[in-house]
Amino acid sequence: MITKQATISAPEGLPTIEIVREFDAPVDRVYRAHVDPELVQQWLGPRRLTMRMDHWDIRRGGSYAYTHVDTDGSEYGFWGAVHDARPNELISQTFGFDGAPDDATFDKAVFEDLGDGRTRLRVTSVIHDVAARDAFLASGMEGGMNESYERLDELLAAQQ
Amino acid sequence: MITKQATISAPEGLPTIEIVREFDAPVDRVYRAHVDPELVQQWLGPRRLTMRMDHWDIRRGGSYAYTHVDTDGSEYGFWGAVHDARPNELISQTFGFDGAPDDATFDKAVFEDLGDGRTRLRVTSVIHDVAARDAFLASGMEGGMNESYERLDELLAAQQ
Numbered sequence: 001m002i003t004k005q006a007t008i009s010a011p012e013g014l015p016t017i018e019i020v021r022e023f024d025a026p027v028d029r030v031y032r033a034h035v036d037p038e039l040v041q042q043w044l045g046p047r048r049l050t051m052r053m054d055h056w057d058i059r060r061g062g063s064y065a066y067t068h069v070d071t072d073g074s075e076y077g078f079w080g081a082v083h084d085a086r087p088n089e090l091i092s093q094t095f096g097f098d099g100a101p102d103d104a105t106f107d108k109a110v111f112e113d114l115g116d117g118r119t120r121l122r123v124t125s126v127i128h129d130v131a132a133r134d135a136f137l138a139s140g141m142e143g144g145m146n147e148s149y150e151r152l153d154e155l156l157a158a159q160q
Numbered sequence: 161m162i163t164k165q166a167t168i169s170a171p172e173g174l175p176t177i178e179i180v181r182e183f184d185a186p187v188d189r190v191y192r193a194h195v196d197p198e199l200v201q202q203w204l205g206p207r208r209l210t211m212r213m214d215h216w217d218i219r220r221g222g223s224y225a226y227t228h229v230d231t232d233g234s235e236y237g238f239w240g241a242v243h244d245a246r247p248n249e250l251i252s253q254t255f256g257f258d259g260a261p262d263d264a265t266f267d268k269a270v271f272e273d274l275g276d277g278r279t280r281l282r283v284t285s286v287i288h289d290v291a292a293r294d295a296f297l298a299s300g301m302e303g304g305m306n307e308s309y310e311r312l313d314e315l316l317a318a319q320q
Binding site for chain 2: 013014015016060061062063065079080081082083084090092093094096101102104106108124126127128129
């Protein structure tokens with residue numbers, strides 16, 4: 001399997017981040033891997049972290065919370081609220097981290113059916129100020145995201 | 161009662177709106193007027209609209225939905241998800257309109273105790289692109305907001 005690259009855009013001076021990534025799986029399976037908590041636990045986050053799920057309820061007005069546990073026992077809590085979810089089309093949700101609770105992002109994930117069993121995922125995030133965005137980018141989110149999507153590739157391939 | 165003016169900032173080219181408004185009431189009452197659905201119904205929106213509340217659950221992971229009914233029977237549906245709420249300090253939530261369901265804002269309301277029974281409310285909104293922000297500003301939101309806050313002034317004065 002060839003590892004795909006995500007494209008990340010973070011325009012100078014704008015409080016936005018756009019991530020585009022393609023997957024060799026049909027849109028319904030890519031979507032389901034985002035909403036089924038048992039699947040999410042298998043790919044979200046770097047490999048060395050264990051994901052302890054509190055709840056994962058992806059529907060309009062739903063919410064989620066989980067803790068990533070590091071190999072040294074350190075815990076990182078994340079939570080968010082779900083603005084909207086349309087199967088195989090769109091999920092929009094907030095994303096917060098206990099370590100910076102006032103600097104949440106609002107993420108809109110659009111799932112595009114490319115045909116031939118392929119899917120394009122486009123995630124646009126906004127945050128309340130550019131400095132918070134730059135801190136988020138500097139936190140190593142790009143490496144964690146790439147590792148997550150590699151794990152998602154593997155999960156989707158194993159489902160074949 | 162002298163009507164207070166809200167200050168609205170919408171910097172050119174940035175997908176953000178900041179609203180600052182002061183109230184002649186202590187912070188706990190201004191906060192409560194945002195979280196108690198029976199109070200919210202008395203001030204949110206222009207006077208000519210009737211607010212039909214579906215639910216209003218302002219807590220971390222909560223959500224809300226309501227319909228504004230115009231004098232001619234037209235209905236406008238709004239909904240959102242609550243990212244966080246800290247009593248007398250902060251509410252962050254998404255805000256969506258049925259008429260433009262993919263252009264939601266993410267609003268962070270910060271309540272500041274000014275002492276002497278006065279409160280400053282600062283609401284910062286972000287949206288996924290500047291064009292959507294400009295359409296939102298052009299929709300007459302400023303007039304509706306000013307009328308809402310006048311009604312909130314009246315509600316808070318009546319509670320004295």
